[in-house]
Amino acid sequence: MRAVVCREFGPPEAHRVEEVPPPPLTPGTIRVKVQACALSFANLLVIEGKHQNTPPLPFTPGTEIAGTVMEIAPGVETTLKPGDRVCAGLPSGGLAEEAVIDAANVFPIPDGLDYAAATQFPTIYATAYASLVWRAHMQPGEVLLVHAAAGASGLAAVQIGKALGARVIATAGSPEKCAIAAEHGADHVIDYRADEFRKEVLALTEGRGADVIFDPVGGAVFDQSLRCIAPLGRIIPMGFASGDIPTIPANLVLVKNIDVIGIYWGFYMAWGKTQAEPALRAKVRTMFADLFALVEQGQLRPITDSELPLEDFAKSLHRLTERSVVGKVVLVP
DSSP: OEEEEBSSOOOGGGOEEEEOOOOOOOTTEEEEEEEEEEOOHHHHHHHTTOSTTOOOSSBOOOOEEEEEEEEEOTTOOOSOOTTOEEEEEOSSOOSBSEEEEEGGGEEEOOTTSOHHHHTTIIIIIHHHHIIIIIISOOOTTOEEEESSTTBHHHHHHHHHHHHTTOEEEEEESSHHHHHHHHHTTOSEEEETTTSOHHHHHHHHTTTOOEEEEEESSOHHHHHHHTTSEEEEEEEEEOOOTTSOOOOOOHHHHHHTTOEEOOOOHHHHTTTTOSSOOHHHHHHHHHHHHHHHHHHHTTOOOOOEEEEEEGGGHHHHHHHHHTTOOSBEEEEEO
């Protein structure tokens, strides 16, 4: 089969599409014919050896896929069967024609959801949902501030926030990106390149600030977010697209009575563990049922920026660093 192979850590240009043997079907797994695999900033960190979830060399990157079931290992208890349309999350191996995945992390997708859009659910929409519902306990009527709201993670948070009944304030880096955030449910949009978002958020909330802040950017954005968060607010530093990991000032956490909430989706997928926890797996499956119900109701609408061949792996990752992407870039094996 064809796959992107990382044989040494380095920039995107250091890696090639190669012909390699298909991965073996092991106990407790499902083989999937990959129809689409999404790219993310985490892929950049992994191929450079800088991510907490970096497999040993050589490896095939890729964590978010959609496709069709090919075969199921003996003894796996599942309602899935060969030919079923699914999405799946895996610690690596997605940028290939076939992938073998822990059966607990393979989920059937609605008929109306195309493969490219479906790639956003195993990590992007799942992380946004877990952040806002499980970790931040978002309540109807609360103010949600979402940064990088035209990116895949930000758009997912905007849409889920609206589905939860929040008042959503979104920041993005151009009038065009602000318009996309507004089209997908944001009540207020702020072009952070033209306006100081901290002042705008405080003005929109009559000086109180945002109850929940979803931050995939980090760096200076996180620092300014701490200065427009409401008392008893919750801030979720769920990514560092800026390249800068902020230092959290404990005095502000204390004085403002706020929570800084961590979220690593790989924990819920049991990546790096030998066995999944049944209670946690049941919770995850219920969440996916809820997410796909919202899809069928038209409340969740993933954006696919582009669909490209595996050979465009390096060029596509560079587009992420240029911040020219709206939604997700998807590679098609």
